[in-house]
Amino acid sequence: MGPRFGSAWPTACLALVLALALPAAGSTDQRSPVPRLKLSYRELVATNSTVTLSVPADVWDFRTLLLDEDRGRLLVGTRNYLLLLQLDNINRQPRKIYWPPSKERVEICKLTGKDPQRECANFVRALHHYNRTHVYACGTGAFYPVCAFVHMGSRLEEPVFSLDAQHMESGRGRCPYDPQQHTVSLITDGQLFAGLNVDFMGKEPTFGRSLGPGNSIRTEQHEASWLNDPKFVAVFAFPDTSSREDDKVYVFFRETALEASGAKAIYSRVARVCKNDMGGQRSLINKWTTFLKARLVCSVPGPNGIDTHFDEIQDVFLQPTKDDRNPLLYAVFSTSSAVFQGSAVCVYHAADVRAVFNGPFAHKEGQEFGWTEYKGKVPYPRPGTCPSRTYDPSFRSTRELPDEVVHFARSHTLMARAVAPALGRPVFTLTSAEYALTRIVAHHVQAEDGPYDVLFLGTSVGSVLKVITIPTKNLAMEDVILEELSLAKEPSPVLSMVISPKRQQLLVGLQEGLVQLSFQRCHVYGKACAECCLSRDPYCAWDGTACSRYFPSNKSLRRARRQDVRHGDPTTHCWDTHGGEFEESEEKVLFGVEGNATFLECVPPSRLAALSWYVQHSKKDPPQELKTDERIVQTAQGLLVRDLHRGDAGVYRCRARENAYSREVSRVALHVVPGEGLRADGAAARGPPRGAADDDRRRPPNAAAAGLPPSLPPAFPAAPRKDAYLRPLPDGGVEELCEQLWLKRPKPRFRGASVAGKWKHPQDSGRGRMRRHPGTGRQGAADVGARTGR
Numbered sequence: 001m002g003p004r005f006g007s008a009w010p011t012a013c014l015a016l017v018l019a020l021a022l023p024a025a026g027s028t029d030q031r032s033p034v035p036r037l038k039l040s041y042r043e044l045v046a047t048n049s050t051v052t053l054s055v056p057a058d059v060w061d062f063r064t065l066l067l068d069e070d071r072g073r074l075l076v077g078t079r080n081y082l083l084l085l086q087l088d089n090i091n092r093q094p095r096k097i098y099w100p101p102s103k104e105r106v107e108i109c110k111l112t113g114k115d116p117q118r119e120c121a122n123f124v125r126a127l128h129h130y131n132r133t134h135v136y137a138c139g140t141g142a143f144y145p146v147c148a149f150v151h152m153g154s155r156l157e158e159p160v161f162s163l164d165a166q167h168m169e170s171g172r173g174r175c176p177y178d179p180q181q182h183t184v185s186l187i188t189d190g191q192l193f194a195g196l197n198v199d200f201m202g203k204e205p206t207f208g209r210s211l212g213p214g215n216s217i218r219t220e221q222h223e224a225s226w227l228n229d230p231k232f233v234a235v236f237a238f239p240d241t242s243s244r245e246d247d248k249v250y251v252f253f254r255e256t257a258l259e260a261s262g263a264k265a266i267y268s269r270v271a272r273v274c275k276n277d278m279g280g281q282r283s284l285i286n287k288w289t290t291f292l293k294a295r296l297v298c299s300v301p302g303p304n305g306i307d308t309h310f311d312e313i314q315d316v317f318l319q320p321t322k323d324d325r326n327p328l329l330y331a332v333f334s335t336s337s338a339v340f341q342g343s344a345v346c347v348y349h350a351a352d353v354r355a356v357f358n359g360p361f362a363h364k365e366g367q368e369f370g371w372t373e374y375k376g377k378v379p380y381p382r383p384g385t386c387p388s389r390t391y392d393p394s395f396r397s398t399r400e401l402p403d404e405v406v407h408f409a410r411s412h413t414l415m416a417r418a419v420a421p422a423l424g425r426p427v428f429t430l431t432s433a434e435y436a437l438t439r440i441v442a443h444h445v446q447a448e449d450g451p452y453d454v455l456f457l458g459t460s461v462g463s464v465l466k467v468i469t470i471p472t473k474n475l476a477m478e479d480v481i482l483e484e485l486s487l488a489k490e491p492s493p494v495l496s497m498v499i500s501p502k503r504q505q506l507l508v509g510l511q512e513g514l515v516q517l518s519f520q521r522c523h524v525y526g527k528a529c530a531e532c533c534l535s536r537d538p539y540c541a542w543d544g545t546a547c548s549r550y551f552p553s554n555k556s557l558r559r560a561r562r563q564d565v566r567h568g569d570p571t572t573h574c575w576d577t578h579g580g581e582f583e584e585s586e587e588k589v590l591f592g593v594e595g596n597a598t599f600l601e602c603v604p605p606s607r608l609a610a611l612s613w614y615v616q617h618s619k620k621d622p623p624q625e626l627k628t629d630e631r632i633v634q635t636a637q638g639l640l641v642r643d644l645h646r647g648d649a650g651v652y653r654c655r656a657r658e659n660a661y662s663r664e665v666s667r668v669a670l671h672v673v674p675g676e677g678l679r680a681d682g683a684a685a686r687g688p689p690r691g692a693a694d695d696d697r698r699r700p701p702n703a704a705a706a707g708l709p710p711s712l713p714p715a716f717p718a719a720p721r722k723d724a725y726l727r728p729l730p731d732g733g734v735e736e737l738c739e740q741l742w743l744k745r746p747k748p749r750f751r752g753a754s755v756a757g758k759w760k761h762p763q764d765s766g767r768g769r770m771r772r773h774p775g776t777g778r779q780g781a782a783d784v785g786a787r788t789g790r
Contacts, residue, residue, distance in 0.1 A: 077124025
């Protein structure tokens with residue numbers, strides 16, 4: 001392909017932007033970790049790998065999602081609506097149930113001073129499968145929580161989707177009053193376990209059980225040693241032993257720690273209760289007798305034994321394993337420090353959590369004493385043990401427990417030891433980003449070189465990180481951000497995420513919408529085998545002609561697939577890694593004016609690639625590696641020449657190197673136009689100056705006289721606003737930023753006058769010189785009319 005003219009004015013605009021933004025040569029903004037591929041909202045939409053739900057403006061707050069993987073549908077709870085969507089296409093005939101609060105409740109809510117839009121509505125906060133045909137739903141009901149059953153039908157084709165409005169019941173203890181408060185809930189064996197604030201003022205936190213045939217059970221009221229201003233984030237149920245009588249429910253939350261010495265501290269917790277807990281007989285009546293809690297630690301070991309702690313848990317995802325009793329627990333944490341901001345992901349083994357609850361209890365003698373490990377005799381049966389025939393047939397219910405066991409359980413809810421993460425440290429940390437992690441889901445995937453867990457992390461700005469953790473030789477974990485995907489036009493926190501492994505889809509709830517996202521965008525990585533292998537994406541592989549989705553089950557195709565997740569080394573898997581040292585690539589032609597700044601753009605295929613520049617000043621000379629200095633600065637987007645010299649003319653080649661694989665990314669033929677000749681020709685064409693001397697440098701040069709192509713834009717304004725150039729680039733990139741800047745240039749003072757007419761010499765226009773009224777600087781009405789043709 002022969003040379004072609006690129007868009008010159010965005011390149012010139014970016015040159016000025018970078019010239020103002022870079023205070024010193026070589027200064028760059030580096031963040032760790034760096035996503036290999038980062039797609040803006042526009043770029044993500046262009047990949048055709050995402051679908052955004054189309055809903056009316058009054059449908060928002062997509063916080064509550066319930067997936068029905070077997071029947072391929074998704075139930076969504078929003079503000080005043082229930083939505084039933086098909087996973088094949090969430091925009092294909094979505095079904096809705098309008099579920100607002102009564103007008104009387106809305107008026108009462110307004111009278112209490114609540115916001116009519118964001119509080120005095122029915123925000124759905126609980127959706128649970130009750131049986132094969134019904135879903136149990138709860139909403140805030142304009143600060144009057146209500147619950148009801150939703151009839152779904154047993155088959156996807158069955159056109160049943162209705163709310164049983166005749167049998168609504170109070171949602172107190174099952175759904176919060178305030179839609180902004182943290183709440184978690186779970187239905188297992190027909191019983192609902194929920195952690196929330198149960199009062200109107202939001203000052204009475206509890207974790208309780210309701211629904212079903214048994215009695216309602218809750219935590220002790222107004223007892224800080226049980227719950228101290230908790231923020232609930234997740235609740236799960238998984239078996240503890242082979243006996244179902246030992247089944248327990250685990251709830252995760254953060255709270256103000258009583259055992260912390262010194263200032264107020266927030267700790268992350270995991271607590272558990274027995275499913276069959278019936279409360280005490282004489283003490284702890286209708287209260288948990290098996291409630292125990294322990295601290296969850298997620299920290300980075302530091303020098304001299306000083307760790308960096310991520311104390312505030314945000315979300316938890318339960319990853320099933322082959323052993324139902326020992327799932328993996330992935331948790332997102334953030335820091336509570338005002339100085340150090342960061343997020344981390346820690347993974348825990350259920351066996352380690354169980355071991356802490358079977359360990360020593362924490363104990364405090366009195367207000368003057370600190371917390372220590374309890375050294376006394378622990379009563380029998382051990383507090384926290386579920387009544388079961390396998391443990392001791394003589395205790396068939398918690399109501400039969402001895403009084404000393406119940407009293408000990410009431411005063412010793414905290415375990416002495418904390419639950420440590422697997423490998424003793426986080427599997428992923430984010431400490432230098434402008435956002436925090438909010439949600440997490442994980443997917444266990446089989447790649448060509450082994451199994452991996454892929455983490456999808458929601459952020460506070462509406463993006464999703466796709467992260468893979470890779471074991472290394474020293475038993476540590478290497479974390480790689482494969483993609484950073486922006487799901488929203490405007491920053492908005494990710495509120496909820498559910499995963500569909502069967503369809504390889506991620507469903508993400510935001511404040512203003514719902515996004516359906518595919519696990520993979522293989523075609524974005526490139527058109528070469530090496531680029532596909534460098535991606536290290538377990539969902540993608542080179543099939544001989546393109547980078548496409550990887551199917552681990554098809555053994556006949558696996559032999560021809562090329563993939564290297566562990567090392568990302570294309571040299572051992574691909575034949576196209578040994579191209580010529582300076583292979584041909586598409587060439588662009590760029591004209592620059594001597595003495596001005598210019599920018600040679602080079603966007604690497606990967607943000608992890610290292611760029612190097614080579615220049616060839618004449619066809620006789622071989623390309624030489626370019627040396628940068630204060631005048632020539634290399635940036636992450638290309639090469640900035642602050643002060644263009646005539647000797648800078650030549651062919652510039654940009655090469656990207658990643659994991660020993662190098663290829664040419666861009667080639668620019670730079671032509672330098674002499675500045676003196678350009679100014680002389682422009683001055684002759686413009687004639688004598690008219691007005692202040694500053695107007696001369698605002699006038700564009702005569703491009704035709706200088707021998708430049710007619711597509712080159714006018715020169716920049718002489719005094720651009722520096723703060724405008726220092727702002728971040730928009731999603732559209734350089735072109736959009738420069739377009740915004742050019743649109744903000746001063747408009748012509750004369751209505752109807754074109755820019756070309758403004759700069760045209762009066763002798764060439766065929767009209768007389770415009771007169772101005774003395775002292776006003778404005779034209780007369782007759783002059784304006786003559787100029788505009790009126």
